[in-house]
Amino acid sequence: MYAVTGATGQFGRHAIAALLKRASPNEIVALARDPAKATDLAEGGIAVRPFDYDAPDRLAASLSGVTRLLFVSSDTPDRRVAQHKAVIDAAAQAGVAIIAYTSIIHADANPISLAESHRETERLIAASGIAHAILRNSWYIENHLIGAEAAITHGVLLGSTGDGPISAATRADYAEAAAAVLTEAPGPNRVYELAGDEAFTLSDVAAALSDAAGRSVEYRNLPEAEYREALIGAGVPADFAAALAEYSAKAASGILADESRTLSGLIGRPTETLRATVLRTIGSAAPSANAR
Ligand SMILES: NC(=O)c1ccc[n+]([C@@H]2O[C@H](COP(=O)([O-])OP(=O)(O)OC[C@H]3O[C@@H](n4cnc5c(N)ncnc54)[C@H](OP(=O)(O)O)[C@@H]3O)[C@@H](O)[C@H]2O)c1
Missing domain, CATH: 3.90.25.10 (UDP-galactose 4-epimerase, domain 1)
Structure with missing residues (x-):
């Protein structure tokens, strides 16, 4: 079972659309801060579950049965590390097998202040022991x-x-790559620029x-x-x-x-x-x- 966090956001919606080209609706869970915003997804046969990064105690239950999680980064950089830690802890508790996380390009060397919370999230994911793919998206x-x-x-x-x-x-191209990584055979833990x-x-x-x-x-x-x-x-x-x-x-x-063209390689165009x-x-x- 696949799941996408932030499923009602712009990237999350593209990711669900891309996943639907590779999996059937009953294999996908849309994780939404406000499930009421995802009624269209539910009508399409996708399970919608509540998932608020600020409600740590309720996250693991929503990940029940999820094996592959597309973890879309939070849009609140100042609270991101605590929110993301809660998601990673819940994924470990729920037995999620693979996490694909949307980070920032060249996160390890990126001087932009936003990169700090992505670096810390990448570190937390590695420390969790969960198999993972780091999707380091550029702008x-x-x-x-x-x-x-x-x-x-x-x-x-x-x-x-x-x-x-x-x-x-575009968001759509990154989301298509995310769906490809999530659904294809998991290699060893990998970072994609x-x-x-x-x-x-x-x-x-x-x-x-x-x-x-x-x-x-x-x-x-x-x-x-x-x-x-x-x-x-x-x-x-x-x-x-x-x-x-x-x-x-x-x-x-x-x-x-x-210049690696890793993204076009993943989406095949x-x-x-x-x-x-x-x-x-x-x-x-x-x-x-x-x-x-
Ligand atoms: N690479 C870039 O250029 C770039 C640019 C902007 C952002 N980003 C990053 O990429 C992510 C996705 O981008 P986007 O364009 O899809 O952003 P977006 O449209 O603002 O979507 C953000 C999503 O995060 C959800 N969210 C916010 N707080 C949450 C919480 N406490 N618990 C659960 N979900 C929460 C929002 O839920 P609601 O639907 O309920 O609002 C929304 O679904 C952003 O969050 C940010 O980390 C990257």
């Missing part, structure tokens, strides 16, 4: 679409990444937005503190603005790039490109854009 391409509307409106995309290459891929086939820079993001919108968008690189202030000025809460500016500045080192994702998501106003 989602979708992260770069969050500010797209403002960038198109103002003709400027801001950031602190300089010419740093980013090998992002997962990334898009083609690295891009933030200037490439600006160019893709230009083509999609049919108007000029330029990338403007700012020092981290100036970028943080610009985000705050645009209404982003101060803590989140500081985090985004830090991620952007540290990505300048190229830590989010990876090239990963979706930045341009394809931009066109699919925000469409194209430029007649030439589709020809590229």
Whole structure:
């Protein structure tokens, strides 16, 4: 029996869809903080069980009969280690055979503050003795679409990444790889560095937005503190603005790039490109854009 945590989140939903291509609904358990959000999955024949990382005493019961667990990382980095420890302890208690965990690319050397809780989770999983696969995902391409509307409106995309290459891929591609790893024969414990086939820079993001919108968008690189202030000025809460500016500045080192093509190897096709994702998501106003 397969199970997916965070099943009502964006990644979790892609993962369930990818698993459904490889297993029947009655072999899948959707673990949801709020099962009421998963009624569509239940209607499709998938068992939905409550699974709140902040309710440690109730986790093991929801893992009953689960052999392979796709553990999608929590979206609250400051509470993540305690939440994740509870999940790993529950998996051990319930006799889960294999955990596949969504970590961050190059977690062992990644200077981005977010990586610390992923490193600690990887350590806890290894210490649990449960067989595991570490899915070290690079950035989602979708992260770069969050500010797209403002960038198109103002003709400027801001950031602190300089010419740093980013090998992002879509949530759907990472989720398909996760389903492949979860369902295929378990090898020895393994770390997968997962990334898009083609690295891009933030200037490439600006160019893709230009083509999609049919108007000029330029990338403007700012020092981290100036970028943080610009985000705050645009209404982003101060803590989140500081985090985004830090991620952007540290990505300048190229830590989010990876040329191994492990992700496309797992999914058996090239990963979706930045341009394809931009066109699919925000469409194209430029007649030439589709020809590229
Ligand atoms: N690689 C990247 O670029 C990137 C970017 C953003 C996030 N991430 C990481 O990847 C994960 C999945 O991304 P996503 O885009 O799917 O995020 P998302 O849409 O925000 O989904 C997060 C999921 O975590 C669940 N969750 C939050 N707190 C929980 C709790 N206490 N107990 C149980 N479940 C809880 C949420 O439940 P509800 O459905 O009830 O809200 C949701 O299903 C994130 O959580 C984060 O760790 C990676």
